[in-house]
Amino acid sequence: xxxxxxxxxxxxxxxxxxxxxxxxxxxxxxxxxxxxxxxxxxxxxxxxxxxxxxxxxxxxxxxxxxxxxxxxxxxxxxxxxxxxxxxxxxxxxxxxxxxxxxxxxxxxxxxxxxxxxxxxxxxxxxxxxxxxxxxxxxxxxxxxxxxxxxxxxxxx
Amino acid sequence: xxxxxxxxxxxxxxxxxxxxxxxxxxxxxxxxxxxxxxxxxxxxxxxxxxxxxxxxxxxxxxxxxxxxxxxxxxxxxxxxxxxxxxxxxxxxxxxxxxxxxxxxxxx
Numbered sequence: 548x549x550x551x552x553x554x555x556x557x558x559x560x561x562x563x564x565x566x567x568x569x570x571x572x573x574x575x576x577x578x579x580x581x582x583x584x585x586x587x588x589x590x591x592x593x594x595x596x597x598x599x600x601x602x603x604x605x606x607x608x609x610x611x612x613x614x615x616x617x618x619x620x621x622x623x624x625x626x627x628x629x630x631x632x633x634x635x636x637x638x639x640x641x642x643x644x645x646x647x648x649x650x651x652x653x654x655x656x657x658x659x660x661x662x663x664x665x666x667x668x669x670x671x672x673x674x675x676x677x678x679x680x681x682x683x684x685x686x687x688x689x690x691x692x693x694x695x696x697x698x699x700x701x702x703x
Numbered sequence: 704x705x706x707x708x709x710x711x712x713x714x715x716x717x718x719x720x721x722x723x724x725x726x727x728x729x730x731x732x733x734x735x736x737x738x739x740x741x742x743x744x745x746x747x748x749x750x751x752x753x754x755x756x757x758x759x760x761x762x763x764x765x766x767x768x769x770x771x772x773x774x775x776x777x778x779x780x781x782x783x784x785x786x787x788x789x790x791x792x793x794x795x796x797x798x799x800x801x802x803x804x805x806x807x808x809x810x
Contacts (some may be wrong), residue, residue, distance in 0.1 A: 620778075643719065645769060652764040656762040662779050663725075702744050
C-alpha cells in the first residue's frame with residue numbers, strides 16, 4: 548500500500564498549497580509533478596507490474612461545477628468466477644492531496660465488477676481506475692475531468 | 704457512531720441473481736485540511752473502511768480516504784445465493800463502528 552507515500556504527498560502539498568513546487572529533482576512545472584503523482588500511485592498499487600489499458604470503464608462527468616462531490620462508476624469486463632475475477636478496483640488521482648483515493652475489494656461473490664461512489668476533486672485533472680485481477684494482472688481506464696471549484700479551498 | 708444510513712437493496716430476489724446494493728452513511732469525511740474561524744486545523748475524521756458480510760461471508764469491502772466525498776456513497780453488486788442477512792459495517796478512523804443489518808429473501 549501507498550500509505551507512507553500518500554502522507555508524504557499530503558504534507559508536501561499542505562506546506563505549499565495546491566500549487567506546491569515539486570520536490571522531485573527532475574520534475575519541473577505542475578504537469579510533470581502531476582504525472583509523477585499518478586505514476587507513483589500506480590506503481591504503489593501494482594508494485595511495478597505491467598498495466599494494460601482497457602477492460603476498465605470509468606464513468607465520470609467531464610465537467611464538474613464543484614469538486615466537493617463528483618460521482619463516478621467503474622465497471623470491469625470480467626466473468627467474476629472463482630478462477631477469474633477482479634480482486635480490487637483502485638481510484639487514482641493526478642492532483643488530489645491523496646493520490647490513492649479509494650480501494651474497492653471484490654470477490655467472486657460480487658457477481659459483477661461494477662462499483663460507484665462520489666469523490667472529491669482538488670483540481671482539473673486526470674483520474675485513473677485500475678483493476679487488479681485474480682491472476683495478478685492489471686488493467687486501467689482513465690478519464691479527464693475539468694473542475695471549476697476545487698474541493699480543497701480553505702473553507703471555514 | 705451516532706449517524707444514519709440509507710441502504711437500497713431488493714427485498715425479494717431469485718437465486719443466483721446479481722443484485723445491486725446502494726449504501727450511504729451520514730458522515731462529514733473531514734479532510735484534516737480545513738481550518739476553523741480561529742485558524743485551528745479541524746482534525747481529520749473519516750470513514751476508513753466499509754464491509755458487507757452476507758451470511759457470514761465478506762462479499763465486498765472498501766478502503767476509503769479523505770478523497771471520498773462527505774456522506775460516503777457506495778454501490779456494488781453481490782450474488783443472491785441464499786436467504787438470510789447482510790451486515791454492513793462502517794469503521795471510522797476513531798475506531799467507531801456503525802452496523803446495519805438487512806434481511807434478504809431469495810426464492
